Amino acid sequence: MDKTQEDETVGPLNGKFLYKNNRDGTINKNIVICSFCKKEFSYHRSNSSLTYHLNAKHVQANSSVASVATGSSLRQTKLPEFGKRMSKSTTEKLTNTIAKWVAADCRPISIVEDKGLQEAFQVAASDPTFQLPSRATVMKKVSHIYDDERRDKEELLAVSCHVALTGDHWTSVSNHNYLGVTAHLIDSEWKLKSFALTVRKTVTRHYADACAEQFDAVTKEWQIEKKVTTIGTDSARNMVAAARQLPFEHVPCAAHILQRTITVSLEESSFDTALAKCRKIVGHFKHSPASTEELHQQQTALGQAREPLAQDVSTRWNSTLSMISRYLRNQEAVNATLAQQRHNLATLTNLECEKLQKLEVVLEPCKYVTELLGGDSYVSCSVVLPAICHLNRVMEPTDEDPGYMIKFKTAFLKDLDARKANINIRWLKVATALDQRFKDLKSLHKNERDEVWTWIEEMLRQSEAGLAPPQPTEDEPAAKKSFLLLCSSDSDSDKEELGPLARYKAEPCIRMHECPLEWWAAHAGAYGQLSSLARKYLATPATSVPCERLFSLAGNIIQKKRAALHSDNVNKLVCLSNWLKKT
Known part of the structure; x- marks a missing residue:
């Protein structure tokens, strides 16, 4: 048979089937023969039955021949690999992994439609029949993962007594505005936790009233409106005015200043x-x-x-x-x-x-x-x-x-x-005193140091009396200094009440590279309400950088080719990317 005749015998599906040769030397293109098992099939321009035969009887042989034809593999298929397929449980686990990958690394959902990725998974799984999940399936899995992760964050917030917030606005490439809010707290193990709460789309102008309502809505959505201690923003006038309307302390971003x-x-x-x-x-x-x-x-x-x-x-x-x-x-x-x-x-x-x-x-x-x-x-x-x-x-x-x-x-x-006068100096002074690295207050003038300890003393008194600690304000006059109560007293009850504070002041400072939270984890039991104050004040971030990092993630998600993403999907993808990278 010459070269021309040999080429004419090659049938459909890249030579996996051959046309049958008649006895007189002609080619019958209505009958094809499987090149693997030599079984004959009727052929009328449809490959459906032929493809079904290959997938049912020659799975690995089909993959091996295709790989050799495309030059993607030089390994000869082994007999035990014939008929091997990915199990349903493995497929489900792989789908969940793909959804996490898409969310954590800010990949577009449409990536599951890439032919190259499809072929890569088929080669890795040794299953040429494997199909990547559809976009709808991946987005459904992302929603399930978001719900599970959100429940974990809600449980963490539920057991926390003090939560600090940071927030800011951002405009996407599609000229849509989003409000980003992050939460910061110290958990029961004295670990600082920072994570996203929301990246929600806003349509109103950024007036102070609207900004205040948006922050208030976020706290109510997460049921933390009575736990929020501070809110950190930049020093924009609308943000400063909005913070005045909220029942939280405002801590402007020190880096912006x-x-x-x-x-x-x-x-x-x-x-x-x-x-x-x-x-x-x-x-x-x-x-x-x-x-x-x-x-x-x-x-x-x-x-x-x-x-x-x-x-x-x-x-x-x-x-x-x-x-x-x-x-x-x-x-x-x-x-x-x-x-x-x-x-x-x-x-x-x-x-x-x-x-x-x-x-x-x-x-x-x-x-x-x-x-x-x-x-x-x-x-x-x-x-x-x-x-x-x-x-x-x-x-x-x-x-x-x-x-x-x-x-x-x-x-x-x-x-x-x-x-400096506009950065909530009183809150920062108390936080500095409760940080074991700086509790000597050398960063303050000598005349200001006793005043800080007096503030802390008054807050301890209120806490032990079962009342909420007074919220410090800039306009509030300095409390009366009580040097005798802090250093010495003839009353045994006074000594017992102020004992933890006096003992804390007598503790040596730790080194700069050491973590104050680790110190409090080891000594919290000895200081009672003072440790609760430390958990409250030390959780507040100094800048609004954490929420701005959300916008860097959002910029990787809302691109020109993905400018039409629904705002709910934007929120889920940005928050998930933040949550999964924190774990």
Whole structure:
């Protein structure tokens, strides 16, 4: 038989069936023969019965032949593998795993329709008949997983006495607005728990009344309206006004305040010209791939790492510091590249470079403080006042500082001191006293320290009397100091009442790298109501960063190709991604 005749005998389904040869040498295309078992079948342009035969009788042989035909596998199929199929329980478990994967890693639901993923699962399962679950099935599983995880969060909130919230608004690529709210608490084992509560769509304008109603609705939905202690937001006027209408303490985001202070200080100092030149040079390379490649070549020639320059963005924290650091680190390569090009850029003078170097030095502590306050897996509220105290020392002008640095530092200290009055200073002072790392209150003036212990004393009295501790307010006058009650008393009842507080004050401070919650876990039984206050105050985050991280997740979910996602699905996917990554 020649090549032409051989090709004509190849039947349907990529040669798995062959056309029957008549005795006279002609080909009968109405009858096909299985290439595996030689069984004959009638063929009238339909492959249904042929496919059924392969799936029923030659499962692994069908997979092996297909793999060899496509070059995807060189392994010969073994006899024990013939007829092997995935069990129903395994299929169900795999479907649940796919749903968790989609939710946790922000994958689009439509990924289950990808042919490549389908083939990958068939090869991994050694089952060519396996079909990925449909989009509806995956979304149904996601809803079930969300319900189970939500019940766990509701149980955790139900047994907690104090819950702190953070919240903010975000606008998606489809121009829809969402409110994100996260909860923060210390559980019975003295572990700090932070997790999403909701990412709900809003349609009203962000007036203070509307924002207050939205936060109130979230607390009622989760049945924690009587347990919420604080709500953390940025310092936007509508958020501040909304917080005044809520029965919770408002703790503005310390990182927002710090970054605003940096911006104001830069505007009032003499760094404008140097920063403007630096931005234009960086923009020159950012907008020209050819110039960037030339810069990389110069970096390689100088033995430096190939890294792009960074452009500062007014809304991105520490981006000015990143721009300055990258430029100064690659200044030689930048100048060498610009020397080979024709451009109208004004390069930085030696004095301007010196200014940027000094600015880099003073901005580094600000970056450290911002990153320190932005965590949600450790106690951060009690760090605010020590951090501000540290920045006050760093920014204190010296005789060695040039005039422009004195101007910057003076503007920084003045602006930070003005904003410090609006960060709920009383709440932060109590939290600092209840953190075993900072309970010596060295970050406060000596005249303020006794006042803090007096506040705590009064709250303990109210708690032991069966009354709710008084909520501190900025307008409330300072309580009477009671030095004799704190240090010595002739009354045995007074000694017994104030004993835990006096013993706590006598405890030595722990080291900075140690966890205050671990200390309280080991000593909570000895301090009664004082440990309850610690659980209340130390759970409050210092910034609104935790809820803003939800928006980073939401940005990975609500993309241009997924802009039509229903708001309920957005809430489930964002919350699940946050919950599953926390476990």
